[in-house]
Every structure is written in C-alpha cells, then in structure tokens.
Amino acid sequence: MxxxxxxxxxxxxxxxxxxxxxxxxxxxxxxxxxxxxxxxxxxxxxxxxxxxxxxxxxxxxxxxxxxxxxxxxxxxSSDRSTALIVIIIAAVGFVVLGTVFAVMLFKRRSKH
Missing domain, CATH: 1.10.287 (Helix Hairpins)
Incomplete structure (x- = not known):
C-alpha cells in the first residue's frame, strides 16, 4: 500500500x-x-x-x-507511539510551513 x-x-x-x-x-x-x-x-x-x-x-x-x-x-502499524510520532512530526511541519508562509507574506507586503 x-x-x-x-x-x-x-x-x-x-x-x-x-x-x-x-x-x-x-x-x-x-x-x-x-x-x-x-x-x-x-x-x-x-x-x-x-x-x-x-x-x-x-x-x-x-x-x-x-x-x-x-x-x-x-x-x-497499529502502534500508538508510532502514530503519536507521526502526528507530532506533521504538526511541527505545518507550524514551520505556516510560519515561513507568514514571514514571506509579511516581507513582500513591507516592501510596498
């Protein structure tokens, strides 16, 4: 799969x-x-x-x-610790990408 x-x-x-x-x-x-x-x-x-x-x-x-x-x-896998690790990694990734996106928007807007 x-x-x-x-x-x-x-x-x-x-x-x-x-x-x-x-x-x-x-x-x-x-x-x-x-x-x-x-x-x-x-x-x-x-x-x-x-x-x-x-x-x-x-x-x-x-x-x-x-x-x-x-x-x-x-x-x-049905291991709960594996699922928790995947959820944490995904959450951190979304926070990092969201922060990068927000900083890029702010930088582009502040140039105008």
Missing part, C-alpha cells in the same frame, strides 16, 4: 511540476477575486514555489517507496 501511495505522490508531483505555470496563473486569478488577503496570497503563489512544492512531493514519494522496499513495512 505504501508503494502505491509513493507512486501516486510522484505522479501528482510530476504533473504539478509540469503544469506549475498554469497552476500559478489559476492561483493568481482565483486569489485576486477574494480581496486583499487573496492578493497577498497570490504574490507568494508563483510558479517557482509551486515547482519547489512539486519537487518536494516527488522526493517524498520516492522516499516512501524506498523506505517501504528497504524495511518491508506495508503501513499497517
């Missing part, structure tokens, strides 16, 4: 990288309709950042596949 998830992440990341310019245009068009906050979000949602996100998704998919093949684990 993990291998399928990894392959799906690679395919979606590759499609996202291939269409990063189009996604960026759609993002700008949609966000500008939502007012001032949308305009600020549109400034950060450039093709460069969508490309970086797509590459990270491809790497995450490859990492998932490699980990599954090396360890032989299929992702069916």
């Amino acid at each position: 993990n291998i399928l998830v990894g392959v799906a992440a690679i395919v979606i990341g590759a499609l996202g990288f291939w269409q990063r310019d189009r996604i960026s245009q759609l993002n700008r068009g949609w966000n500008r309709r939502t007012g001032k906050l949308g305009e600020m979000a549109a400034e950060v949602g450039t093709a460069k950042y969508f490309g970086i996100g797509a590459i990270l998704m491809i790497l995450a998919g490859a990492g998932t596949i490699i980990y599954s093949l090396v360890t032989g684990q299929t992702g069916g």
Whole structure:
C-alpha cells in the first residue's frame, strides 16, 4: 500500500511540476477575486514555489517507496507511539510551513 501511495505522490508531483505555470496563473486569478488577503496570497503563489512544492512531493514519494522496499513495512502499524510520532512530526511541519508562509507574506507586503 505504501508503494502505491509513493507512486501516486510522484505522479501528482510530476504533473504539478509540469503544469506549475498554469497552476500559478489559476492561483493568481482565483486569489485576486477574494480581496486583499487573496492578493497577498497570490504574490507568494508563483510558479517557482509551486515547482519547489512539486519537487518536494516527488522526493517524498520516492522516499516512501524506498523506505517501504528497504524495511518491508506495508503501513499497517497499529502502534500508538508510532502514530503519536507521526502526528507530532506533521504538526511541527505545518507550524514551520505556516510560519515561513507568514514571514514571506509579511516581507513582500513591507516592501510596498
């Protein structure tokens, strides 16, 4: 099952990288309709950042596949400590990404 998830992440990341310019245009068009906050979000949602996100998704998919093949684990763990570690790592990651996004918005807005 993990291998399928990894392959799906690679395919979606590759499609996202291939269409990063189009996604960026759609993002700008949609966000500008939502007012001032949308305009600020549109400034950060450039093709460069969508490309970086797509590459990270491809790497995450490859990492998932490699980990599954090396360890032989299929992702069916019911261990509570493993689940807690995954939740903590995901929460820290979201906080870090949210902080980076907020700082980028603040820096772009303070330049104007």
